[in-house]
Amino acid sequence: MESEIELAEKNFKIIADSAPFSLWISGKDKKCFYFNKSWLDFTGRTMEQELGNGWAEGVHPDDLENCISVYISHFNEKSPFKMEYRLRRYDGLYRWVLDTGHPRYAPSGDFLGFVGSCIDVTDMWFAHHEMVSYTKQQEELVGCSNKLMDTLYDSKQSVPQSPQSLNYNDDNSNNSISNNSDDFINMVLKSASVSLNSSSVVLFKINPNNRFEMNVEAVYNNEYGSVPDDVKKLSTFTLPNDFWDTYNGSNGSFAFFSILFHKYFTPYLQSFGIKSISATHISSFNEKFYGFVVVGSTIEREYSPIEQNTLISMANLLGVYIGKNEEAKVSQFKDLISSSISKSSDNPILTVDRSGSVVDMNPKAVKVLLPSNSSGQASVSQLSSINIMSVFPFLKDLPSSSFYTAVQTNYFSNKNRYFKEDSDRFFETSCITSDASNNKEINLPIQILIKEISSEKDDDQLIFLFILKDLSLIKKLEEQEKTIKEQKKLIEELEKLKLKYESQNPIQFEKEKIDDNNVVKKLEK
Incomplete structure (x- = not known):
């Protein structure tokens, strides 16, 4: 047995x-x-x-x-x-x-x-959960897309205000995109958290006025919801000087994202107990770069390709929204400044944003800088093609990392040219333009006054008015005056010579009645 x-x-x-x-x-x-x-x-x-x-x-x-x-x-x-x-x-x-x-x-x-x-059952488990997760991701994406379209539609239906009626310091200012900015961003971050089973989602935004500065703009955490400022630890990170040399405009730049993950994303999200993260960049359709959206999980895991694509889609929605939001604010602020005064001014005036992009110019400026344009109105493509640093060479006198720094360093802080206490003082320089007849580059003498104008309501909204005085005609008149003075001086010298010759040879002088040229020749002998 x-x-x-x-x-x-x-x-x-x-x-x-x-x-x-x-x-x-x-x-x-x-x-x-x-x-x-x-x-x-x-x-x-x-x-x-x-x-x-x-x-x-x-x-x-x-x-x-x-x-x-x-x-x-x-x-x-x-x-x-x-x-x-x-x-x-x-x-x-x-x-x-x-x-x-x-x-x-x-x-x-x-x-x-x-x-x-x-x-x-790992493969089966992930296939099943990805299917469920994918359905949830699509539902969240549709919800965010509908919200975005509603917001953009509402902004278009807003009745435009005249520049005179706009009050940029009024808290009730009619700007439907701006007023709901935090709500929409938080909605997208929450959707990313829910659909990607992530504990925290962080929006890192590049400072539009200094691309070497990155800020924590918003945080969503499934414990706190939309994280308040005292919990999310608002942080500003300074990027290295060669940082953007590794950026190639895609998520495939390993060196670029390696720096971000190790120096910024991972250390910050670890404060929320995050063990696994994934990230993608945020940009608009015109490829303007805004920042990054980062998702994190408290468990060790890998985000699947489907989840990565959903994250990219979420980032695209943020890119469209942030881009439209900034365009709306810049447009309203530009309209406030580029009023009928600048339109009818005899001086060429350019409206330039903090990044150095020319957003508007009056007809006089169009005539000076775009002489081949006979309409007096610059198109969007013409404005975007203007390199403000090349047009005004004095901005490059000292090396700087941005247009804003160049203006501050080479204009406002340059005591030899400009004193802040003397706000209406022009200084003489030149700008590069072209000759309408032969399209050749010419160096146009000008006087320039730069006005720095910011909004008390939104410190990020800062523009510069470049007010020019064309000195080309004045320079011609000065040359003519100089020539006339030289001729007068020569005539005076000739008169003196004639008198001298007459006093020395009165009989001969009367007899020959010599002209001025002969007087000079005889005296030279």
């Missing part, structure tokens, strides 16, 4: 070790006393390490409590169970397994314990 039992156990182990799935057996004390070869090969552990409760050491810490609870409750009830949990594989990676357990009975009907099998 004993030999039959031993033979049966031997045959069972042969069969069990040949099974393509993991198998375990526990006794009436709930402790496991057997694992087949498939289980041991999967975990990379020995039988001795797994016996008793040793197998639980391989269960993911986040899943262990639920795993033990399910096992014990069904064991006590002597009822079958199925559960999913992550089990550490021999290579250290956690894999999702489906564990199925059944109560085990002797022929006499006595309860002996449990027997169970495990299969690796």
Whole structure:
């Protein structure tokens, strides 16, 4: 009888070790006393390490409590169970397994314990959850897209105000895009958190006035919701001087994103307990760069390609929104400044934003800088083609990293040219334009006054008025005056020579009645 039992156990182990799935057996004390070869090969552990409760050491810490609870409750009830949990594989990676357990009975009907099998369902698990997650992602994207379209539509329906009626310091100023900026951004960040199963989402925004400065603009956390300023720890990061040399306008720039992840994103999100992150950049359709949206999870995981594409789509919505928002604010502020005064002024006037882009110019400026344009109105493409630093060479007298710094350094801080206490003082310089007849570049003498105008309501809205005085006609008159003075001086000299010659040779002078040229010749002899 004993030999039959031993033979049966031997045959069972042969069969069990040949099974393509993991198998375990526990006794009436709930402790496991057997694992087949498939289980041991999967975990990379020995039988001795797994016996008793040793197998639980391989269960993911986040899943262990639920795993033990399910096992014990069904064991006590002597009822079958199925559960999913992550089990550490021999290579250290956690894999999702489906564990199925059944109560085990002797022929006499006595309860002996449990027997169970495990299969690796990681690929199936991710496929199923990605399908569910993808549906959720699409729902969130549609919701954000509809909200964006509604916001843009509402902004177009707003009745335009005349520059005279605009009050940029009025809190009730009619700008539907600006007023709902935080709401929409927070909505997108929340949608990214929900659809990508992420604990935190952060918007890092490049300072539009200094591209070497990056700010934490907004944070959404599933614990706090839209994180208040005192919790999100508003931070400003200074980027290295060669940072943008590695940026190629795509997410494929490894060096570019490597710097961001290691120096900025990861350290900041670790304050929220984040262990895994993913990021993408935010830009508008005209490729203007605004910043980054970063998602983070408190568990170690990899974001799938589908999730990455959803994140990119979320970033595109933010890019459109931020771009339209900035355009609206700049347009309103520009209209406020570029009023009928500048339009009808006899001086050429350019309206320039803080980044150095020419956003408007009056007809006089069009005539000076775009002489081939006979309409007096500059198109958007013509404005965008103007390089303000090249038009006004004095801005490049000292090296600087941005237009704003160049203006501050080479104009406002240059005491030899301009004194802040003397706000209406022009200084003489030149600008580069072209000759309408032959399209050749010419150096036009001018006087320039730069007015720095900011909004008390929004410090980010800053523009410069470049007010010019064309000195070309004045210079011509000065040259003519100089020539006339030289001629007068020559005539005076000639008169003196004639008088001298006449006094020395009165008879000869009267006799010959020599002209001025002869007087000079005779005196030279």
